Amino acid sequence: xxxxxxxxxxxxxxxxxxxxxxxxxxxxxxxxxxxxxxxxxxxxxxxxxxxxxxxxxxxxxxxxxxxxxxxxxxxxxxxxxxxxxxxxxxxxxxxxxxxxxxxxxxxxxxxxxxxxxxxxxxxxxxxxxxxxxxxxxxxxxxxxxxxxxxxxxxxxxxxxxxxxxxxxxxxxxxxxxxxxxxxxxxxxxxxxxxxxxxxxxxxxxxxxxxxxxxxxxxxxxxxxxxxxxxxxxxxxxxxxxxxxxxxxxxxxxxxxxxxxxxxxxxxxxxxxxxxxxxxxxxxxxxxxxxxxxxxxxxxxxxxxxxxxxxxxxxxxxxxxxxxxxxxxxxxxxxxxxxxxxxxxxxxxxxxxxxxxxxxxxxxxxxxxxxxxxxxxxxxx
Numbered sequence: 001x002x003x004x005x006x007x008x009x010x011x012x013x014x015x016x017x018x019x020x021x022x023x024x025x026x027x028x029x030x031x032x033x034x035x036x037x038x039x040x041x042x043x044x045x046x047x048x049x050x051x052x053x054x055x056x057x058x059x060x061x062x063x064x065x066x067x068x069x070x071x072x073x074x075x076x077x078x079x080x081x082x083x084x085x086x087x088x089x090x091x092x093x094x095x096x097x098x099x100x101x102x103x104x105x106x107x108x109x110x111x112x113x114x115x116x117x118x119x120x121x122x123x124x125x126x127x128x129x130x131x132x133x134x135x136x137x138x139x140x141x142x143x144x145x146x147x148x149x150x151x152x153x154x155x156x157x158x159x160x161x162x163x164x165x166x167x168x169x170x171x172x173x174x175x176x177x178x179x180x181x182x183x184x185x186x187x188x189x190x191x192x193x194x195x196x197x198x199x200x201x202x203x204x205x206x207x208x209x210x211x212x213x214x215x216x217x218x219x220x221x222x223x224x225x226x227x228x229x230x231x232x233x234x235x236x237x238x239x240x241x242x243x244x245x246x247x248x249x250x251x252x253x254x255x256x257x258x259x260x261x262x263x264x265x266x267x268x269x270x271x272x273x274x275x276x277x278x279x280x281x282x283x284x285x286x287x288x289x290x291x292x293x294x295x296x297x298x299x300x301x302x303x304x305x306x307x308x309x310x311x312x313x314x315x316x317x318x319x320x321x322x323x324x325x326x327x328x329x330x331x332x333x334x335x336x337x338x339x340x341x342x343x344x345x346x347x348x349x350x351x352x353x354x355x356x357x358x359x360x361x362x363x364x365x366x367x368x369x370x371x372x373x374x375x376x377x378x379x380x
Contacts, residue, residue, distance in 0.1 A: 008093060013155035015094040016126050020160045023136040025113035034064045034114040036121055036132055038087050042303035044071040045310050047120045048078055049199035050182035054118060055082060057190060064109060073284040085109055087131050097127050101134050113137055118189055122181045123149040129160035139163050141189050143181055164188055176330035203310040214248045215240050216294040218304035219262060225350055225357050228300050228318050235365045236298055237270040239372050246275030250290050253282040296376060301328050309336050314375045321359035322350035337371040339363055
């Protein structure tokens with residue numbers, strides 16, 4: 001930091017200033033609609049219903065998805081007939097973003113442009129502004145950037161403005177603000193009211209009757225502060241054993257050792273005999289298969305939570321207060337329960353001033369057992 005500024009502030013400011021001017025197509029634009037959503041898996045799942053509403057309205061042959069590498073599998077699964085272009089994922093070094101965009105300059109979407117660009121990335125950082133502005137478009141539609149996307153220690157102030165800038169929806173206590181933002185943007189695009197039911201993320205095929213006696217657990221969040229406490233995992237293991245079920249930990253590729261170590265600790269700490277296993281999920285379909293055949297899914301607020309909810313699986317999500325209300329909770333049916341411990345410092349943006357995240361570690365055993373009963377007893 002120099003004079004309170006990040007050392008990247010001045011070069012980032014210069015690159016951003018030169019790069020955020022929205023370009024217009026230099027030739028008659030193709031009759032195409034670009035949907036900008038270069039996010040990670042969980043955030044892309046939240047946008048599935050909104051994207052489907054656009055595709056159904058204008059036709060898959062006229063749509064183009066601008067996505068990140070993390071959403072490649074889910075985009076191909078849910079929108080196989082829609083062309084997808086991978087764009088650079090979030091970077092704080094804007095010169096890297098500029099370099100990557102130069103590599104993509106020969107692609108038609110960056111050379112000829114599109115008729116309309118719809119941005120479903122609402123908490124945009126300067127990186128996303130640059131990528132958005134690199135697509136020549138006749139009309140751009142999106143929401144205003146949010147305080148969550150304000151970079152600290154930066155000089156950047158003026159932000160990318162869309163031709164049709166949608167105001168932020170009012171805060172809805174205890175609901176998923178991200179879905180409300182999607183609905184507002186789609187409503188502006190279609191020129192008609194759009195409800196949350198119209199853009200609710202729904203994934204198929206229909207979930208089969210779970211025949212496998214397993215509870216699938218996704219214990220780790222995107223940061224350690226968001227992890228599932230091991231005490232709650234032990235409680236889960238005890239209740240699973242009482243119901244004749246086992247625990248299988250869904251491990252992303254390359255993390256099997258970490259998950260095996262956790263499985264050993266949980267098994268050793270559980271006072272009753274319980275089956276705890278680790279199941280690798282190298283592909284998205286592997287994870288979806290585990291979720292669809294589970295008696296119950298227990299997870300932190302991560303991609304697994306949004307996938308399980310979109311698949312309408314019986315699910316318990318342990319969610320903290322850092323972003324509570326922004327991306328969760330949401331429900332597809334009564335099969336889902338989002339469990340938290342409310343404290344005055346909710347909405348801290350995960351900048352916790354306490355020795356531990358009490359919004360997660362303060363969740364009581366009785367809350368988990370009650371959620372168990374509400375879901376498994378009602379959906380045997």
